Amino acid sequence: xxxxxxxxxxxxTPATWPLALAAFLLxxxxxxxxxxxxxxxxxxxxxxxxxxxxxxxxxxxxxxVAVVAAAIAVVVVxxxxxxxxxxxxxxxxxxARIVSRxxxxxxxxxxxxxxxxxxxxxxxxxxxxxxxxxVARLTAYLPLALVLGLGSIRIVQVTYSELTLxxxxxxxxxxxxxxxxxxxxxxxxxxxxxxxxxxxxxxxRIALAGDTVAAALRAAVVTSVRHPLAAxxxxxxxxxxxxxxxxxxxxxxxxxWAAVGAILSERADAGWILAAVVLFVVLWVVGLLLAAxxxxxxxxxxxxxxxxxxxxxxxxxxxxxxxxxxxxSSATL
Numbered sequence: 001x002x003x004x005x006x007x008x009x010x011x012x013t014p015a016t017w018p019l020a021l022a023a024f025l026l027x028x029x030x031x032x033x034x035x036x037x038x039x040x041x042x043x044x045x046x047x048x049x050x051x052x053x054x055x056x057x058x059x060x061x062x063x064x065v066a067v068v069a070a071a072i073a074v075v076v077v078x079x080x081x082x083x084x085x086x087x088x089x090x091x092x093x094x095x096a097r098i099v100s101r102x103x104x105x106x107x108x109x110x111x112x113x114x115x116x117x118x119x120x121x122x123x124x125x126x127x128x129x130x131x132x133x134x135v136a137r138l139t140a141y142l143p144l145a146l147v148l149g150l151g152s153i154r155i156v157q158v159t160y161s162e163l164t165l166x167x168x169x170x171x172x173x174x175x176x177x178x179x180x181x182x183x184x185x186x187x188x189x190x191x192x193x194x195x196x197x198x199x200x201x202x203x204x205r206i207a208l209a210g211d212t213v214a215a216a217l218r219a220a221v222v223t224s225v226r227h228p229l230a231a232x233x234x235x236x237x238x239x240x241x242x243x244x245x246x247x248x249x250x251x252x253x254x255x256x257w258a259a260v261g262a263i264l265s266e267r268a269d270a271g272w273i274l275a276a277v278v279l280f281v282v283l284w285v286v287g288l289l290l291a292a293x294x295x296x297x298x299x300x301x302x303x304x305x306x307x308x309x310x311x312x313x314x315x316x317x318x319x320x321x322x323x324x325x326x327x328x329s330s331a332t333l
Contacts, residue, residue, distance in 0.1 A: 021292035036254035090130035249287025
């Protein structure tokens with residue numbers, strides 16, 4: 001089973017842990033990791049900051065500050081999407097190679113020329129491989145982008161309706177909006193899940209088999225459609241495990257960070273301050289370590305499944321079971 005085999009390989013190859021953690025952070029996990037130490041602005045605070053700009057835009061005047069802020073935001077988001085996505089794709093490819101070499105250790109020792117040729121091709125041009133994986137990932141997320149675009153229209157309509165004519169003043173507006181438009185949340189989760197599954201399988205096809213973006217995406221869709229239950233299990237079980245790890249780690253780090261703030265406000269002695277800071281750092285590092293292991297497992301699941309399903313992308317040259325072979329090559333499982 002891919003889940004069990006991937007877990008054993010992950011525990012045996014710590015080199016994949018930092019690679020998987022870095023890819024996770026670059027793809028947005030940094031927001032979850034830093035959430036315990038970030039003070040989120042309140043709706044009142046956001047209103048006080050944005051009210052003058054929104055009022056000016058509503059009256060037909062676009063302030064220069066708004067234009068500059070929007071331009072900076074677009075540049076930052078695009079830079080993170082392209083540069084961060086490419087780095088994460090390159091790390092993903094390297095992690096997949098490490099796992100595939102471990103999974104295929106016996107075949108590598110046997111000197112199979114098909115395996116040697118595959119290794120030579122897929123380890124060349126890491127920058128190009130990372131770029132192709134990034135393109136495949138972004139293409140797989142196109143349905144998610146469409147769902148977010150259409151869903152945002154529905155969210156804006158429901159939010160405006162709740163602000164002008166509240167259905168329940170005792171319930172926070174976020175819960176009221178979610179309750180009035182559950183189809184948006186369901187569609188976003190489904191589109192995100194499909195993008196993750198197709199992107200993960202396509203990334204392994206590109207990194208290990210040297211497929212083009214189109215061929216990798218086509219193979220990923222076919223594999224997911226043919227084996228939907230296996231794809232769902234490979235996605236949701238490691239994802240739930242990651243959530244189980246992140247939630248208590250975030251709560252523990254947030255509590256430790258609050259304790260640091262309380263001790264600093266009370267102006268306690270240096271010993272208490274040092275102890276609180278050390279406790280916070282230890283809890284945060286432990287949380288990152290656990291997240292790294294689970295992220296490596298999540299990534300290894302798709303690699304093990306793809307390598308096992310493709311037989312390490314090599315096959316026997318014999319046309320019949322009893323045919324004479326000039327070389328000692330054979331298929332690998």
